[in-house]
Amino acid sequence: MAHDESAFPWEIGVFDAHCHPTDTMASIASIPAMTAATLTVMATRGEDQELVRQTAEAHVDRVMPCFGWHPWFSHQIIDDSIEQPEQDAEQQKRTHYKAVLTPCPEDDEAFIQCLPQPKPLSTLISETRERLLSFPNALVGEIGLDKSFRLPSAWTAEDLDGRNGQVTPGSREGRRLSPYKVKLDHQRTVLKAQLRLAGELARAVSVHSVQAHGAIFELFKELWAGHERVVISRREREKQQDAEGAVSEDEADTTKSATGKQQPFPPRICLHSYSGPVEPLRQFLHKANPSDVYFSFSSVINFTGSSASSRRVSDVIDALPEDRVLVESDLHTAGPQMDELLEQAARQICEIRGWDLRRGVQQLADNWRRFVFG
Numbered sequence: 001m002a003h004d005e006s007a008f009p010w011e012i013g014v015f016d017a018h019c020h021p022t023d024t025m026a027s028i029a030s031i032p033a034m035t036a037a038t039l040t041v042m043a044t045r046g047e048d049q050e051l052v053r054q055t056a057e058a059h060v061d062r063v064m065p066c067f068g069w070h071p072w073f074s075h076q077i078i079d080d081s082i083e084q085p086e087q088d089a090e091q092q093k094r095t096h097y098k099a100v101l102t103p104c105p106e107d108d109e110a111f112i113q114c115l116p117q118p119k120p121l122s123t124l125i126s127e128t129r130e131r132l133l134s135f136p137n138a139l140v141g142e143i144g145l146d147k148s149f150r151l152p153s154a155w156t157a158e159d160l161d162g163r164n165g166q167v168t169p170g171s172r173e174g175r176r177l178s179p180y181k182v183k184l185d186h187q188r189t190v191l192k193a194q195l196r197l198a199g200e201l202a203r204a205v206s207v208h209s210v211q212a213h214g215a216i217f218e219l220f221k222e223l224w225a226g227h228e229r230v231v232i233s234r235r236e237r238e239k240q241q242d243a244e245g246a247v248s249e250d251e252a253d254t255t256k257s258a259t260g261k262q263q264p265f266p267p268r269i270c271l272h273s274y275s276g277p278v279e280p281l282r283q284f285l286h287k288a289n290p291s292d293v294y295f296s297f298s299s300v301i302n303f304t305g306s307s308a309s310s311r312r313v314s315d316v317i318d319a320l321p322e323d324r325v326l327v328e329s330d331l332h333t334a335g336p337q338m339d340e341l342l343e344q345a346a347r348q349i350c351e352i353r354g355w356d357l358r359r360g361v362q363q364l365a366d367n368w369r370r371f372v373f374g
């Protein structure tokens with residue numbers, strides 16, 4: 001395929017559907033000078049929720065805030081909808097981590113010691129609701145399921161010495177990995193509560209899924225149950241019209257999206273950095289699904305892997321409907337590098353789809369607006 005060498009049409013508007021600039025707060029000052037139009041900025045954990053809020057307030061036209069709790073930090077949430085044994089805070093913490101981690105950190109007091117006092121799920125949801133309500137279009141994110149990640153080990157003196165003061169705390173920060181994972185059931189509980197909140201406020205969500213596309217789909221299906229859109233084929237519609245004279249208001253309405261309505265599921269979902277095969281796309285895109293599912297791609301994750309995996313991503317991008325593709329940087333620093341990665345990813349998507357740059361960048365911009373605003 002011929003490479004399009006023409007100048008990149010930034011003036012059309014490039015929208016980063018998923019990024020983490022608040023992980024490097026010193027980079028936030030560079031946002032006004034960026035060529036990208038708007039950054040969809042994720043929150044992931046206790047340390048960055050407030051930073052995302054402040055960043056969105058300081059850069060109203062350039063930042064679309066998202067508030068959510070990432071699966072990598074889901075162990076820090078305790079499900080207080082189920083009855084907890086009468087225990088003091090220390091005991092409760094120990095019982096909680098032994099219940100949600102696998103393998104169980106039975107005798108690993110040093111590891112448990114290093115983990116924070118868990119936050120009740122009901123508190124997370126009410127705090128997130130408050131934040132969402134102060135930004136009428138804010139999204140829920142980053143949320144999701146991850147079957148492969150392991151928690152970082154407890155901090156060593158050496159780790160602490162080598163710590164980068166520029167990086168927002170709370171992430172792995174180069175630590176070695178422990179053997180512990182968060183049980184999928186617990187991740188699901190934390191995800192489900194946040195998907196329901198997004199449904200309550202009719203907000204879009206940005207979803208992380210690693211080796212968990214099946215489990216994610218099962219959860220969506222569970223939330224969608226009983227709310228499926230009625231899909232009427234043209235032939236059926238014509239038959240109905242013949243029989244009744246015209247389609248009634250109600251029936252015409254059944255295929256409309258759930259935009260603006262309170263539902264137990266979000267109206268729009270983005271599977272960010274989708275790395276799965278082509279086959280499951282069909283189920284995510286089925287016309288009866290009452291949520292519209294989008295897919296976003298970054299050059300960092302999707303185009304730098306092995307040739308087999310980048311071929312798979314190309315196949316996925318090629319197979320998607322043109323109105324469901326988004327572009328993202330997934331970068332942890334704002335500034336020129338973020339612009340560069342967005343341009344690279346957008347150019348690659350255009351090349352795969354056979355779009356000329358102006359048409360492709362316009363399509364990606366339209367898709368982002370529809371994804372965020374409905």
Ligand SMILES: [Zn+2]
Binds near residue numbers: 019020142208330
């Ligand atoms: Zn992310």
